Amino acid sequence: MGENYSRYKYWFRGAPFNDRYLVATSFAHLGLAGATIKNELNVPVKCAIVAEKAAWTEAMIKAAEATIPKMGFELVGVWQPSDKATDVTAELSAIQKSGANMIFTIFSASVGITFARQAGELKIPAVQVGINVEAQKDGFWEATKGMGNYVFTMNSYARGIEVNELTKPFVETYIKRFGEVPTYTADTYSAINLGLVPSIEAAGSLDADKIVAIMENREYLVPGGKVKLERDKEGRPTHDLTWGPGYLTSLGVQWQDGKLVAVWPNKWKASPTAPEVTYKGMVPLKLPPWMKK
Template sequence: MERWGKGILILAMAFLFAVSSFTVVSGQDTIKIGVIGPMKFVQGQGHWNGATMAAEEINAKGGIQVGAKKMKIELVQADSNEFLNVTDATTAMERLVTKDKVHFIVGGFRTEAVLPMQDIAMENKKIFIGVGAAHDELCNRVARDYKTYKYWFRGSPFNSTFLGRTSFVHLATVGAILKGSLNIPKVKVAIAAEKAEWTEPLIKGGETAIPAMGMEIAGIWRPSPVATDVTAELSAIQRSDAHLIFTIFSSSVGIPFARQAGELKIPAVQVGINVEAQKDGFWQATRGMGNYVATMNTYARGVESNELTKAFVDTYVKRFNETPTYTADTYSVIVNSLAPVIEQLGTLDPEKLIPVMETRVHKSCSGTVAYLKDAEGRHLHELRWGPGFLTALGVQWQDGELKGFWPNKWKPAPEAPEVTYKGMVPYKIPPWMIEKYKK
């Protein structure tokens, strides 16, 4: 009998524990912002770090003025675990919305997870500002069914079409530098794209855009996203006499590719997208062999897209000892996008906030934010790309430091004014390439 009693006691305790974990007490005088992302990964850490900085900064000033009262920000962290389990991501979102009763949500990364997460937020009429997923479909839903999806906004980065366009601009820029500096009559481009579906449109785009830029395609190489040895691909690229390697890497292959290219002193420069090269640890991971590798990025130390960038990057570096990545744009989303609109209207009501948010043009730490409409004039809540708005950066590893080289006297159109961000440095060609081509 005593044994049964103990069993019942343990069961009762477990039940109480379970009930308590399904119950959340919410604060009334705070603005609750849910930060959802893969918290065990750098992307989620970026989400949380950016939001933490934003909350600390706003709360240090007493909070956000909502009508007659000041309300502090309370962040609620939700680990979406979306890289490993999409179902987990949706339950995390449901918890944020229905248990934690957050007013706004920021974050999300993997599109396959963000789509159902978006549905949950929309069903509950919560403003969800995406910081991480770049797929166009997320915003196309707003145009197709505005009444349901109007609560979604893209916070960062701009969509994958614009990401592709930016990387081609970088390619053209570096191609022109090579042509001018090394007197190469026709620049040959090797496309090195990891074997993943997201790279397909970029490869297809490259096949059209590269010849249109007056360059020649030397070949296409598709290493595995998790390859640890790419010497075969690099040797083939070297034999193809390519001058430029257009990289399309988001996975770990970006490290061995850069390291081995450096070790073999392949006489071709790398430009495009290499997510690993955006991280501070890249230099160490490649043991310095990643020198001269260029990639698209959102932030770099010493580079200012506008007057807000420096303070953000410096504070972030000081606080977290690393350069912010684009998922840390949760900071800008809270400080520059949400807070001013809440103060302006004095309400947390999404129905009142949305009309202002979708038409408002404002500065964020990475440029000027404005939202696009589609060809039929329907709201997309999609970020505007281009000079004067958001452009991203072209960055290059130069002797252990990630330096910005683009936009630097960039003319988006022949009659357009030049665009240069503060802190830009000239693009550097590797010395072994100069040695080979400069007569």
């Protein structure tokens, strides 16, 4: 974008934030789960990476392979089932043999249900943390027949969580209308109603260049946080979403006995000097009880 502004200036990221920040958020979640394992079980953290075979997971796997050891966790292996795998018992057996007590999951398709269900049925002694798009949906509990208990995934919204004053009315209205908690795709609402419409009104015309100039310099609240478009090192607009404390962070949610509750950010600090972030309604992360035997 910075290199060819005139070609790409009409393109804006609405949701979610880019894959670099998705990985950063996942690492924050791994950090929380790893600290919980150390505190509660007093054992070293051994992490397995399980990612569906898809182009979007490749860069995340590479980043995870490089970062997990730096976080003080032992990386025990990488498994890549098909995104539509209907049986992952082979992978689960190998993961259990590896001694992993934390599984970094990167799933967007049906394998997320298969993996969670079979891991729960087999009581694999490890907590699942990462991205599991199916686990973001209300239907996950029924789809896994309750075996997806304690699965921890990134999500945009959760019942009872207030990132700011816009969150609660948005989530409640969405649930009333569609019967489930909004996922990240629902942020199209914010991109249009809170991003584009006020910019057109401020421009007072439909002149695209005037609207772009306004959008590039706005900062505004959306139900998931605050939107501010980034600039690169040279100060050129990237039209990418700013991630971090005070802006967009997303949530870490966990299935706890049939309810999808939010467990992150809870006293989270992006860096030692960064402000602590906690959203209203957070609860502590729970490890599967069968890990404690």
